Amino acid sequence: MNILSSVVSAIGATPLVELSRITHGIGGRLLVKLEYLNPGGSKKDRIARQIVEDAEADGTLKPGQPVVELTSGNTGTGLAIVCAVKGYPFIAVMSKGNSRERVRMMQALGAEVVLVEQLPGSVRGQVSGGDLDLVNTETARIVCERGAFRADQFHHRGNFRAHYLHTAPEILEQTDGKIDAFCDFVGSGGTFAGCAAAFKEFNPQIQCFVVEPAGSAVLAGESAVHPNHRIQGGGYSMPNLPLIQTEQIDGYLQVTDEEAIAASRSLAKLEGIFSGFSSGANVAAARQLLAGRTVVTIVNDTGLKYLSTELWE
Ligand SMILES: Cc1ncc(COP(=O)(O)O)c(C=O)c1O
Numbered sequence: 001m002n003i004l005s006s007v008v009s010a011i012g013a014t015p016l017v018e019l020s021r022i023t024h025g026i027g028g029r030l031l032v033k034l035e036y037l038n039p040g041g042s043k044k045d046r047i048a049r050q051i052v053e054d055a056e057a058d059g060t061l062k063p064g065q066p067v068v069e070l071t072s073g074n075t076g077t078g079l080a081i082v083c084a085v086k087g088y089p090f091i092a093v094m095s096k097g098n099s100r101e102r103v104r105m106m107q108a109l110g111a112e113v114v115l116v117e118q119l120p121g122s123v124r125g126q127v128s129g130g131d132l133d134l135v136n137t138e139t140a141r142i143v144c145e146r147g148a149f150r151a152d153q154f155h156h157r158g159n160f161r162a163h164y165l166h167t168a169p170e171i172l173e174q175t176d177g178k179i180d181a182f183c184d185f186v187g188s189g190g191t192f193a194g195c196a197a198a199f200k201e202f203n204p205q206i207q208c209f210v211v212e213p214a215g216s217a218v219l220a221g222e223s224a225v226h227p228n229h230r231i232q233g234g235g236y237s238m239p240n241l242p243l244i245q246t247e248q249i250d251g252y253l254q255v256t257d258e259e260a261i262a263a264s265r266s267l268a269k270l271e272g273i274f275s276g277f278s279s280g281a282n283v284a285a286a287r288q289l290l291a292g293r294t295v296v297t298i299v300n301d302t303g304l305k306y307l308s309t310e311l312w313e
Contacts, residue, residue, distance in 0.1 A: 028290035040077035042301035048078030066148040073102025080109035129237040148173030163194025180293035183209035187234030189241035197250040207250040220252035253285040274303035
């Protein structure tokens with residue numbers, strides 16, 4: 001028998017797939033980790049489990065204590081799942097700019113969802129750093145009011161550890177360690193930081209690239225002239241991400257909205273992989289690196305979360 005004690009144990013151990021159709025005619029191997037196959041449909045299930053279990057272990061999360069998080073939806077969905085199973089009330093605080101599917105999914109999983117208005121003049125579906133500042137203020141207020149544990153994915157080491165202990169080791173095992181480069185579209189930077197640390201410990205020659213929206217590449221030192229990009233889940237124009245160590249960055253790649261959208265659509269049509277904007281950004285960026293090399297990137301979440309957006313119009 002092989003029966004899991006809860007769906008939390010079904011998080012991780014995702015497949016790694018070679019994209020031979022999209023890369024036809026270009027030398028090199030493009031491998032993608034199918035994180036949309038996690039129970040909540042994204043890679044963020046991993047960090048939800050790790051943050052909660054690390055906080056349980058170090059006593060910062062007490063039995064039955066409310067859990068609060070600022071989220072674009074995926075971390076919230078992961079936390080809603082983990083909290084439902086483990087018996088913590090969960091409150092997700094998110095910008096009205098994110099898609100409706102995410103809100104409904106979290107609510108279905110028992111979460112309370114608090115939606116925060118965007119800055120005047122902002123566009124639905126485009127969450128800027130300024131919009132996030134507003135969500136942050138509201139999150140801090142709710143944490144205080146409810147005596148809650150804030151998962152705090154931008155700072156909590158569990159975000160880093162989820163990918164350092166699991167995502168990257170899985171990739172190294174799946175490839176026998178034979179990879180040349182890794183890239184990831186950065187939100188909190190947890191995936192990039194955890195994977196880069198593990199890859200470089202295994203083989204310092206593995207190059208790790210940060211992916212950012214064109215016109216909002218602040219980690220690369222550029223100014224944010226296009227903060228309202230469409231690549232949901234990251235590119236928040238935050239020049240300092242506490243989880244990322246800059247010495248582990250070998251380079252910066254930029255992807256336009258159009259490139260991310262086109263790559264996501266090709267992933268679906270040619271490879272049968274139904275993803276969101278940021279996975280398209282990852283694939284478009286990874287293609288820039290190929291040139292005969294083996295490049296790994298992440299399919300961050302499922303396209304089902306974007307059915308109401310222009311991605312699938
Ligand atoms: C769809 C999507 N893509 C990319 C990211 C960025 O991942 P990370 O926070 O590990 O940098 C997120 C994070 O929320 C996400 O939800």
